[in-house]
Amino acid sequence: xxxxxxxxxxxxxxxxxxxxxxxxxxxxxxxxxxxxxxxxxxxxxxxxxxxxxxxxxxxxxxxxxxxxxxxxxxxxxxxxxxxxxxxxxxxxxxxxxxxxxxxxxxxxxxxxxxxxxxxxxxxxxxxxxxxxxxxxxxxxxxxxxxxxxxxxxxxxxxxxxxxxxxxxxxxxxxxxxxxxxxxxxxxxxxxxxxxxxxxxxxxxxxxxxxxxxxxxxxxxxxxxxxxxxxxxxxxxxxxxxxxxxxxxxxxxxxxxxxxxxxxxxxxxxxx
Amino acid sequence: xxxxxxxxxxxxxxxxxxxxxxxxxxxxxxxxxxxxxxxxxxxxxxxxxxxxxxxxxxxxxxxxxxxxxxxxxxxxxxxxxxxxxxxxxxxxxxxxxxxxxxxxxxxxxxxxxxxxxxxxxxxxxxxxxx
Ligand code: SF4
Ligand code: SF4
Ligand code: FES
Numbered sequence: 001x002x003x004x005x006x007x008x009x010x011x012x013x014x015x016x017x018x019x020x021x022x023x024x025x026x027x028x029x030x031x032x033x034x035x036x037x038x039x040x041x042x043x044x045x046x047x048x049x050x051x052x053x054x055x056x057x058x059x060x061x062x063x064x065x066x067x068x069x070x071x072x073x074x075x076x077x078x079x080x081x082x083x084x085x086x087x088x089x090x091x092x093x094x095x096x097x098x099x100x101x102x103x104x105x106x107x108x109x110x111x112x113x114x115x116x117x118x119x120x121x122x123x124x125x126x127x128x129x130x131x132x133x134x135x136x137x138x139x140x141x142x143x144x145x146x147x148x149x150x151x152x153x154x155x156x157x158x159x160x161x162x163x164x165x166x167x168x169x170x171x172x173x174x175x176x177x178x179x180x181x182x183x184x185x186x187x188x189x190x191x192x193x194x195x196x197x198x199x200x201x202x203x204x205x206x207x208x209x210x211x212x213x214x215x216x217x218x219x220x221x222x223x224x225x226x227x228x229x230x231x232x233x234x235x236x237x238x239x240x241x242x243x244x245x246x247x248x249x250x251x252x253x254x255x256x257x258x259x260x261x262x263x264x265x266x267x268x269x270x271x
Numbered sequence: 272x273x274x275x276x277x278x279x280x281x282x283x284x285x286x287x288x289x290x291x292x293x294x295x296x297x298x299x300x301x302x303x304x305x306x307x308x309x310x311x312x313x314x315x316x317x318x319x320x321x322x323x324x325x326x327x328x329x330x331x332x333x334x335x336x337x338x339x340x341x342x343x344x345x346x347x348x349x350x351x352x353x354x355x356x357x358x359x360x361x362x363x364x365x366x367x368x369x370x371x372x373x374x375x376x377x378x379x380x381x382x383x384x385x386x387x388x389x390x391x392x393x394x395x396x397x398x399x400x401x
Contacts, residue, residue: 016275016276020345023275024275027399039277060381071367073290074287074290074293075290086329096278097276097278098278098279098280098284099279099284100278101276101277101278101281102275102276102278108278122342131400147356147357147358147359149358150357150359150360151357151358151359151360152357153315154360164291165365166287166295166298166299167280168284168285169280169281169282169283169284169285170279170280170281170282170284170285172279188357201349211349212294212298212302212345213294213298213299213345213348213349213368214291214294214297214298214366215291215292215294215295215369216291216292216294217290217294218366218368218369219295219369221364221366223360224361224362224365225360226357226358226360226364226365226366226368226369228354228366228368229354229355229357229366229367229368230357231347232349232350232351232354232368233351233357235349235350235351236351239350261343
């Protein structure tokens with residue numbers, strides 16, 4: 001964009017309050033934007049200057065918190081990561097993410113998503129409790145091992161991949177690319193020993209076999225995560241381990257570190 | 272209303288192809304051709320000697336050829352072949368499932384599809400007529 005001038009752009013925004021409205025409606029606002037204005041800036045400007053009832057969710061404004069995913073001109077995008085003029089369109093259509101329950105206007109409810117995510121135990125699982133409670137060192141990882149999962153660890157849980165997936169469109173119980181990517185991120189971590197504990201969730205009717213490799217999840221991901229790749233690699237692991245019986249046990253070396261010491265206090269009621 | 276609140280796309284979601292990558296379109300065609308083949312197979316089971324004939328044969332050939340070739344692509348990619356190794360995500364992102372080998376495979380499959388369909392149409396239309 002060569003011009004620094006302000007241009008007036010029309011925003012068509014989805015308005016709906018499920019508590020009071022029978023059906024959604026589209027409301028139009030004209031906003032002046034320049035080349036640096038993001039869709040989120042424009043929405044905040046509308047909220048500040050024209051209509052304080054417009055409801056949006058955001059937090060970091062810099063594509064790291066994953067709160068502001070929405071349908072911008074019918075495609076899943078982060079409002080804070082999308083410049084208005086880059087859309088090359090006189091009318092900008094903004095709607096809440098598809099396939100999530102609407103809380104109000106552009107805000108969607110992720111609680112079901114995070115509830116489902118618990119099934120894949122999205123954390124590192126280890127059995128050496130003594131070391132975890134009284135650390136004496138650090139687990140060694142090679143650069144190669146790190147490259148095996150680092151891309152998938154970049155996910156900011158914006159949920160846009162789940163929204164774009166054609167399988168989520170018809171199967172509300174499908175774990176979806178975000179959660180399967182999460183599962184693979186931990187399964188491929190050299191420190192994690194929890195593959196067996198996750199099989200039940202991922203090797204199920206609503207697990208990784210539902211994916212049809214439409215790769216729309218990877219198309220919309222704003223962080224370069226490539227969840228479609230994670231899902232196919234997850235299947236490969238499952239086929240290898242559960243079907244062909246090939247397993248490659250993980251061994252991680254503990255590098256003792258003099259400065260890593262101290263006892264972790266367990267929270268009350270933890271056993 | 273609950274249906275608006277739910278905001279789920281349903282079957283129409285399968286057909287949203289324009290804003291995503293070509294793989295999404297291939298996926299919808301795979302579904303539709305699959306359904307077409309199943310319908311044919313049902314009729315074929317009831318009346319074993321029946322086949323559509325002429326252009327009907329061409330359409331059936333198109334469905335079967337597409338479903339088989341794209342299916343082979345999916346068998347490979349869905350077992351983790353040709354979709355690239357995990358790497359660091361560095362901006363501008365190039366995702367292994369949308370670039371490189373997977374795309375070349377897609378092009379090869381589509382080219383094969385055209386060739387097979389031409390051969391099949393010749394067999395179905397020209398040979399019986401001649
Ligand atoms: S690759 Fe799989 S998970 Fe990703 S959008 Fe396609 S069907 Fe959904
Ligand atoms: S994989 Fe990408 S699109 Fe999906 S939740 Fe994570 S950051 Fe968002
Ligand atoms: S506001 Fe945090 S990702 Fe957009």
